[in-house]
Amino acid sequence: MLKLLYLFVLCFSGQAFALSFEPAAPLVEVNGQIAISVQGTQGEVIWSVNKGRVEGNGNLATFFAPSEDGIATVVAIDGSGNVEKVRVTVAKGEEVAGGVSLDNTQWKLFTNTTEITSLITSDDGNTLWAGTTGGLEQRNANGGQLIRLFTILDGLSANTILTLQTDGNNGLWVGTNNGLVHLKENNSLTEYNSSNTLLPSNTITSLYRDIMGGIWIGTNKGLAYFSVNQTWQIYNPSNSQIPSDNVRVLSLDNQGGLWIGTYPYYDVTSRTWIGGGLAYLNANRAWTIYNSENSGLPGNYVVSLNIDGIGGLWAGTRYSGLAYKNSANQWIVYTSENSPIRTGDMPTSIVSNGNTIWFGLSSEGLISGGGLVLHAKETNYWDIFRKENYYIDSPSDPLINNFINALFIDAEKRLWIGTRKGLMYIKNISQTPSNPNNRAALSLAKNALPDSQINSIFPDNSGGIWVGSGENQTTGGLTNFLPPSNWKNYLVGESEREGVADAITAIHSNESTLWVGTIFGFEWLTSNGLWHYSTINTGLASNTITTILGNNSGELWVGTNTGLSYIHSSNEELDYDNRWINFTIDNSELPGNRINSLLYDQEGGLWIATSSYFDHEQQQKVGGGLAHKLSNSQWVIYNKTNSPLPTNDITSLYLDNQGDLWIGTVNISGQVTGDGAGLVKLSSQGAWQVFNTLNSGLPDNDIHNITDDGQGGYGLEQQFLIIIVAHQEKD
Secondary structure, eight states: OOOOOBOOOOOOOTTOOOOEEESSSOEEETTOEEEEEEESOOSOOEEEESSSEEEEETTEEEEEOOSSOEEEEEEEEOTTOOEEEEEEEEEOHHHHHTSOOOSSOOEEEEOOOOSEEEEEEOTTSSEEEEEETTEEEEEETTTOOEEEEEOGGGTOSOSOEEEEEEOSSSOEEEEETTEEEEEOTTSOEEEEOTTTSOOSOSOEEEEEEOTTSOEEEEETTEEEEEOTTSOEEEEOTTTSOOSOSEEEEEEEOTTSOEEEEEEOEEETTTTEEEOOEEEEEOTTOOEEEEOTTTSSOOOSOEEEEEEOTTSOEEEEESSSOEEEEOTTSOEEEEOTTTSSOOTTEEEEEEEEETTEEEEEEEESSOTTOOEEEEEETTTTEEEEEOOSOSSSOOTTOSOSOSOEEEEEEOTTOOEEEEETTEEEEESOTTSOTTSGGGEEEOOOGGGSOSOSOEEEEEEOTTSOEEEEEOSSTTSOEEEEEETTTEEEEEOTTTSSOOOSOSOEEEEEEOSSOEEEEETTEEEEEOTTSOEEEEOOOSSOSOSSEEEEEEOTTSEEEEEESSOEEEEEOOSSSOOOSSOOEEEOTTTSSOSOSOEEEEEEOTTSOEEEEEOOEEETTTTEEEOOEEEEEOTTSOEEEEOTTTSSOSOSOEEEEEEOTTSOEEEEEOOOSOOOTTSSOOEEEEOTTSOEEEEOTTTSSOSOSOOOEEEEOSSSOEEEEETTEEEEEOOOOOO
């Protein structure tokens, strides 16, 4: 039987010891009970659980399951402060008895951590924390070496990290796009969200700790303060003078006052964007508001703040340049006319060291924009550092990427720079990054996935996988990954691969050919090592390729966004002579024109995954589902009306060696999390089984791809994630 489980491996500092549980992945029937033991403890053990009930006696405990299926988290804390948790799967009786059990398989998560969103060092200065769009990186602050990556499998509420702040006790506050997490020094995590606290939103945009140890929390729906006494206070335009509930950045001055940068918000009554700007909340809780109408602030979209050492304030705006307010409330605005900041550049991060200011720039749609700006205020000296060619890496480049999201100066006067394509640092800020010996790049796109949006995965012939990523012509690429750590990217113009689009939407291979679909046509790599590509539509249903399926006899099926195409020809030299046969909803029983996945059955038939589509006459989504084109050319259609499928939006298909069909689905209907999607199994005997976040270890219900890893496991790609699932048979 297939075992599905998260594997939690937490790092501990000091004299901490790792705890382990037996069983490692408990499975229990609803309303049932199971014995759990923990090893490696020191002293008294305290047990707790988030649902159901647990009764512990030393190293042994009994878990009493609730009346609903799902996942329960049991936590054990020993007398030395070591913390570990185990996920207990609570399943219905038939699933425990004969279905797919969930008690042995390990989940491993691959994410793209290339884009750095936030940086900070730990209170003791030994650790550099880097927030990324693929998790939280723990690095050595001395040289930047990666120690560990925290993801949702470790208890983070999301992999997209937006902001970081230390807690004063060598712990860390982590703001994500799905809640707030407190990571303590012993690696235990506590999650705060709008469901279990008074947080006004789960989108955490900014964090700042005050001298009392409380934490200010900026969200896109208001400002919150969480005190050391565990009390909450919420500020929004309805109960305070804050000019907008869309808080973007926070900074605390030496007088205990809080500076708050905001964006305008949409007023439903007037149907206009109002408010925004800069607010100051002093230590006595009195407000002062600055905006483009009552002050020298050049714009009301405030994205970055920095307080210098002489009572001045730097404010970066999204559309209107950079502003400086001195201690006398006089304003100076810097634009392309009096600084190196170009029109369209956005100062996303500002740090200062004495009279020297560093500005990290991003760009509003300009590939040539962005960069790192140095400004010496006393002498009015300006300098800017940019990567010369966006597409080509050069050792002479002062930056690895011009789109800068985060800057941080540590205690050793190193300037850490987080960009969209990796992390680098300037070893000594008294010298410029123009000196190659004064800079170091730590993570470039070529060492990982080139894009977070994963569109296709397919096993290669060497025990690895091909990964297709990207969302447009210049993002993403084709990656070959051989576990555990060998990566090679094939990018247009930076490898032997030629083509017109980096983004890869589909991958398939046979004994002699690797087929690659893109958003502008398809490419293929033949056995002689040569790449070929075509973007000329000579009969294909569309040049936007969504999936490809072929065999060794020259048969080729190509799924597109407007139909299914078929041709029979040589794999080595496919001739484009309008001999394609196209299937659509108009000329066949195909339930939807968008083809997401194709799979041969064991008798020469074809499984076809389709999406629903919007019918303008009915003004609603219709069609879609799973189609089975039998070898005798008859069609069988499965949908959520006539089968247990949770949705008609089918994304991926896989046939295991038992003859069971695995079906990936997504929720695009606006239903709540936990409903409307998941992983579906249709057994060779016709039995259905649905897995989701409520009854399994799946981290998300939206499954975008399923493939065999070549070693008996499955790869499930889910919303910017590749998840490799080890498959073991029960003894």
